[in-house]
Amino acid sequence: MSSQALQFSHDQADAYDQIAEVLRTMGVDLDDSLLTPPRDGKSRVLAVVGKAGSGKTLLLSELYKALEAAGVETVSGDYEGRKRKDRRTLAILAPTNKAASVLRNRGVPATTIHRILYTPVYDPEYEKIAEWLAGQGEKPEIEGLTDQALDRAAAFFKQNKSIPGALAAAGLRGSDFITGWKRRDEPLDIGFVDESSMLDAKQFEDLQEIFPTLILFGDPAQLAPVNQSGAMVFDGFKDEAKLELHRIHRQDQDNPILDLAHALSDPQLGFEDFELMIQDAAKKDRRVVWGQRVEVDLMARSPVLVWRNATRIRLINAFRAVHDAPEDSLLEGEPLICDGLELPLKHRKKRLDLEARGLIKGAQVIYLGPGRKPGFSRLHVIGAEDPRISAASIVKIEKPDEEEPFIPFAARMGATFLHGAAVTIHKAQGSQWPDVQVFAPDLFVAARTGRSEAGVPLWKRLAYVAITRAEERLIWVVRNRLAKPQSPLRTDDLRARTDFALTAPEAE
Numbered sequence: 001m002s003s004q005a006l007q008f009s010h011d012q013a014d015a016y017d018q019i020a021e022v023l024r025t026m027g028v029d030l031d032d033s034l035l036t037p038p039r040d041g042k043s044r045v046l047a048v049v050g051k052a053g054s055g056k057t058l059l060l061s062e063l064y065k066a067l068e069a070a071g072v073e074t075v076s077g078d079y080e081g082r083k084r085k086d087r088r089t090l091a092i093l094a095p096t097n098k099a100a101s102v103l104r105n106r107g108v109p110a111t112t113i114h115r116i117l118y119t120p121v122y123d124p125e126y127e128k129i130a131e132w133l134a135g136q137g138e139k140p141e142i143e144g145l146t147d148q149a150l151d152r153a154a155a156f157f158k159q160n161k162s163i164p165g166a167l168a169a170a171g172l173r174g175s176d177f178i179t180g181w182k183r184r185d186e187p188l189d190i191g192f193v194d195e196s197s198m199l200d201a202k203q204f205e206d207l208q209e210i211f212p213t214l215i216l217f218g219d220p221a222q223l224a225p226v227n228q229s230g231a232m233v234f235d236g237f238k239d240e241a242k243l244e245l246h247r248i249h250r251q252d253q254d255n256p257i258l259d260l261a262h263a264l265s266d267p268q269l270g271f272e273d274f275e276l277m278i279q280d281a282a283k284k285d286r287r288v289v290w291g292q293r294v295e296v297d298l299m300a301r302s303p304v305l306v307w308r309n310a311t312r313i314r315l316i317n318a319f320r321a322v323h324d325a326p327e328d329s330l331l332e333g334e335p336l337i338c339d340g341l342e343l344p345l346k347h348r349k350k351r352l353d354l355e356a357r358g359l360i361k362g363a364q365v366i367y368l369g370p371g372r373k374p375g376f377s378r379l380h381v382i383g384a385e386d387p388r389i390s391a392a393s394i395v396k397i398e399k400p401d402e403e404e405p406f407i408p409f410a411a412r413m414g415a416t417f418l419h420g421a422a423v424t425i426h427k428a429q430g431s432q433w434p435d436v437q438v439f440a441p442d443l444f445v446a447a448r449t450g451r452s453e454a455g456v457p458l459w460k461r462l463a464y465v466a467i468t469r470a471e472e473r474l475i476w477v478v479r480n481r482l483a484k485p486q487s488p489l490r491t492d493d494l495r496a497r498t499d500f501a502l503t504a505p506e507a508e
Helices: 010-025 056-069 097-104 113-117 124-133 147-160 163-169 201-210 249-253 256-263 271-284 296-300 309-322 345-356 440-449 458-467 492-497
Strands: 044-050 089-094 110-112 118-122 178-183 190-193 213-218 242-245 288-291 304-306 335-342 364-370 376-381 388-396 414-419 422-424 433-439 470-477
Touching: 010 044, 010 056, 010 213, 010 242, 044 056, 056 089, 056 190, 056 213, 089 097, 089 113, 097 110, 110 113, 113 118, 113 201, 113 345, 118 124, 124 147, 124 163, 147 163, 190 201, 256 271, 256 288, 256 458, 256 470, 271 288, 271 440, 271 470, 296 309, 296 433, 304 309, 309 414, 309 422, 335 345, 335 388, 433 440, 433 458, 440 458
Parallel strands: 044 213, 044 242, 089 110, 089 190, 190 213, 288 470, 304 422, 304 433, 388 414, 433 470
Antiparallel strands: 118 178, 335 364, 335 414, 364 376, 376 388
16 A cells, blocks of 8 residues: 555555455455456455544545546446446445435545445436446437537536436436336445444345445444444454554544544543533634524524434424424425335335435435425435435424324325434434534433443443534533524525426425
8 A cells, every 4th residue: 555655544554455455355456456357256344443533534535536446336326337247346335315425525426325225227318328427338319408418417427426416417307217116136346334333233234235345434432223232233343354543633633523522532531521621622712612502593404413302302392483483384494304204015116216315214304395286395305416306295293292293284195204403313323514513411411320332321422423423613502592593494505505406206
């Protein structure tokens, strides 16, 4: 590993070399940028583990660049070229749309795990366009599509590597070319999985069926999936299959948020001492704020992070109250969280289409207004490559001290949503926002319970995950108060960023 030596630390360089050796055995030589016959037919699984700032994403990005230079084809979920005998494939995956979009914003063509498990069946004209954009075919002649429109698509793809986005730039929608969906029956070669601390055992099993070479990138200090008794899938790996990154690279920026996150590893640190550290950091750096109240204007795009469901519900109702939201309808700009799809088996194709468009459980969306049919909603799916969609919706607004949620409107079946002005820290994993508000009274309660997870006090795991969701500013809210909004809810900021995305046809 010579070309990366100046960029990588010793632990990153060692991890790169070990991964490169594994890839060499399956026929990809990163040193010489060559594809060779595989040495054996063995399956291999590795995990790259390290805390926030240790350089996992940088390592993943450099490995992707080296694989691309060697001629490995990246399968993003948008399009998959025809199978060739000499082809090697790579898919870069994340458990959620938001986590995938974080990688895409850094130039890594990531997609969701679900989008790889299920593959679309495309119209032949789509294949012609996609192959041309990917440099595998001649410029196509498509009825009704001018050369200028194709040139716009090519210019967009050159910058963004997104086929749906390129088609939208040409005035088309990728979904128009999908004729059906199927469970993937052909394996791929190499899989990179970011935010792998969120993987459950079933997802890991599914991925092993698809990828003979699977490399997980994860943070062992985060919260394990709820149904896994505090364990992450890579916890059981043998030592030689776990590559640990120790050096904290982002500390070069003197980042106080990361300083606080890593201070939590001190076993002697108590909750009160930790809050004193936050207060001290807030006096020295604007990136840390000791908040006396929840900033309601941030909640529309960046949910308040809480531990308890009761707190989440109270904050959501307070958010709606200060915006004078009516009980029987939603305001445009209100945030929602997808809670799953309620569709019978006979509508399997529609379910797969909605999930492929980003409406998977946990997806963050913004309500844009009612659809053309009763019970339909126009939505912006945060982090999705083609974010605009109209779908049959069942919206549930939970009320304090009431067992049953209030439902302002509902289709007979479709995507179900909870309000998204506040979310639990568990559900926030895999996401990041520029500004993050952490509701400290909840973490104080978690500290008082004395509960532990995998030998670590629960409040420390919660605090670590919550703090590391903040990209630029951490607001540690210490009082149960809500500030007044400075402006009404809005959606024009979403439209400005997604002019190329067209509204999808209504989906039942």
